Amino acid sequence: MPLPKLPTQRAALLLAKDYPKAAPRSAGPRAIAAAASAPVHAVDAVDDVVSAKAVAKPKPARRKAEVVALAPLPPASAPAAAAPAVARRNDALDNERASAHPAKHKPVEAVIKSSTSRQADKRGVTKMFVLDTNVLMHDPTSLFRFEEHDVYLPMMTLEELDDHKKGMSEVARNARQVSRTLDALIANIDDDAIEKGIPLAKLGNKDAKGRLFFQTRLQNGPTLPEGLPVGKADNQILGVVRNLETELPGRPIVLVSKDINMRIKARALGLPAEDYFNDHVLEDTDLLYSGIVQLPDDFWNKNGKDMESWQESRNGNSSTFYRVTGPTIPTLLVNQFVYMEPKSGESPFYGQVKELTGKTAVIRTLRDFSHNKNNVWGVTARNREQNFALNLLMDPECDFITLLGQAGTGKTLLALAAGLAQVLETKLYNEIIVTRVTVPVGEDIGFLPGTEEEKMSPWMGAFDDNLEVLNKSDSDGGEWGRAATQDLIRSRIKIKSLNFMRGRTFVNKFLIIDEAQNLTPKQIKTLVTRAGPGTKILCLGNIAQIDTPYLTEGSSGLTYVVDRFKGWQHSGHVTLARGERSRLADHASEVL
Secondary structure, three states, X not given: OOOOOOOOOOOOOOOXXXXXXXXXXXXXXXXHHHHHOOOHHHHHHHHHHHHHHHXXXXXXXXXXXXXXXXXXXXXXXXXXXXXXXHHHHHHHHHHHHHOOOOOOOOOOOOOOOOHHHHHHHHHXXXXXXEEOHHHHHHOOOHHHOOXXXXXXXXXXXXXXXXXXXXXXXXXXXXXXXXXXXXXXXXXXXXXHHHHHOEEHHHHOOOOOOOEEEEOOOOOOXXXXXXXXXXXXXXXXXXXXXXXXXXXXXXXXXEEEOOOHHHHHHHHHOOOOEEOOOOOOOOOOHHHOOOOEEEOOOOHHHHHEOOOEEEEEEEOOEEEEEEEEEOOOHHHOOOOOEEEEOOOOOOOOEEEEEEEEEOOEEEEEEOOOOOOHHHOEOOEOOOOHHHHHHHHHHOOOOOOEEEEEEOOOOOHHHHXXXXXXXXXXXXXXXXXXXXXXXXXXXXXOOOOOOOOHHHHHHHHHHHHHHHHHHXXXXXXXXXXXXXXXXXXXXXXXXXXXXXXXXXXXXXXXXEEEEEOHHHOOHHHHHHHHOOEOOOOEEEEEEOOOOOOOOOOOOOOOHHHHHXXXXXXXXXXXXXXXXXXXXXHHHHHHHHHO
16 A cells, blocks of 8 residues: 655644734634635634634633644744643643543533524514425424524425324324324415415414415525535425525524534525424423422521311321421422431431422421331332432322433332332332333444343333342342242242334333333324323433434433422422442542
8 A cells, every 4th residue: 555645745733913813702604704715724713703602602711722733834934832721721721621521511402593483573574484294294383483584495395204104103103193284284275375374372272473485386496505416305495595685685484404514514505494393392401390399497487377287097008297388388399309418417308299289398308218127028229319209109199100210210110119019019010011111322232132022121121130139139038939920929920022002001010111202292192192001101311322313312212201290299200319329330420
């Protein structure tokens, strides 16, 4: 193999006056255009200027680093050692950025509107959104999510919908639903009405006050830059957006797409483009309901003036109840856990809000599952959050429970232990049903042989591992006793696939949905509505590990149900914070 040729000419150094200056933070399009006319060697500086406009509110430390990186080099008359010093300084900055700890510097999921949308919002002008096909296939109801703004569908979008309508996948079902919705919208109208726009509120969606427009003719106008393939669907949609800007000069036109590359191409061509974020439950997942709140140190002084207390015995357990009234109470939610751990050495207080009326709340003390006498199938709580979770899992009045947490926090072990205790000991439920989304982490290994349970067994390795841990705790019966217990447990646990859940009704079942972060809001609604009388549903997951395409932390079905069910008297949620798997797993989750 021949060696690469070395350059024949020496690298030319630019003079100090040829280096670009750092643009101010409020640099607008003119400043960016001026930077674009700089020498070719200044392309990196232009990219930094553009990124400064695109990133929403960068941290002060990063802002300082960017300004230093854009600083001009010393003049030619300076000593030769000055240039290596600047290079070393820039290398140190790059190394500092590269070595940023991923666990400590979590990327913030921010919803950023295009400049066209922001200017239209300031002027109070309605916009026209051009929808890409993947938006409709991701959310079939997206047509009615744009409030008073208009929606425009290019002909290529309809063509791609037609191509994806066949099959039994979720994408095919969504494509067929969109086609039926469009058919209902254009029914019983004149041809002139299509040209003028169809009211989106025609089908009863009162929030959709805009109109729906179709591409009814070939548009003549400026074409896209040469070199882009004309036959590609994305490029044709981009051409429609550019032609609409020409035909409607005063109207804000915005492309909406879930495809990142599509948005990048649009922005590179000077076309406004945005992500579809109307299905996001939260813009920042750090604001997600945790189910736990720490009471201030002066809570009892401010809210315990006319406090009442009594004891009740429910389900064989005696608990103390407190009725408190004060200004802090309206910030609480029903079934939310409250705790107070005084630093003065006093005993901590752990409670759960059971009733809430205005500024008055009833708080119940918790059962201590960290003590061995209150163990659940041999499992005891190792931290505060696990104790809260076991109080929810063992409460027969709680029908829907969501547990969030990183790997190793004990979600699956606690759920299985509580299920076995209530199925085999108290006989509250007659069966445990386990299901999960079959989304592979790596390459798919293909079809699996056997029955439904045999096909699902490779996906249930986590449950097998936890069952092995639970069986080892039973040391009284010896090997034969453990084998008999394992057979009994296996007979009471059924593994089901999500593909066959529609139309079913579960009565007196303990249903565990694992890896629920990979479910869409529509899929999780299908599962939760399967619950019949006496059924408890558990949703377990980690929203930081989403494998389903187009799903984010803000639009996941798990985030959706946590936000929608908070405050309901028969549901509860706990975010498990501390890992209890092993010191190796805890250290790996911190440094990797």
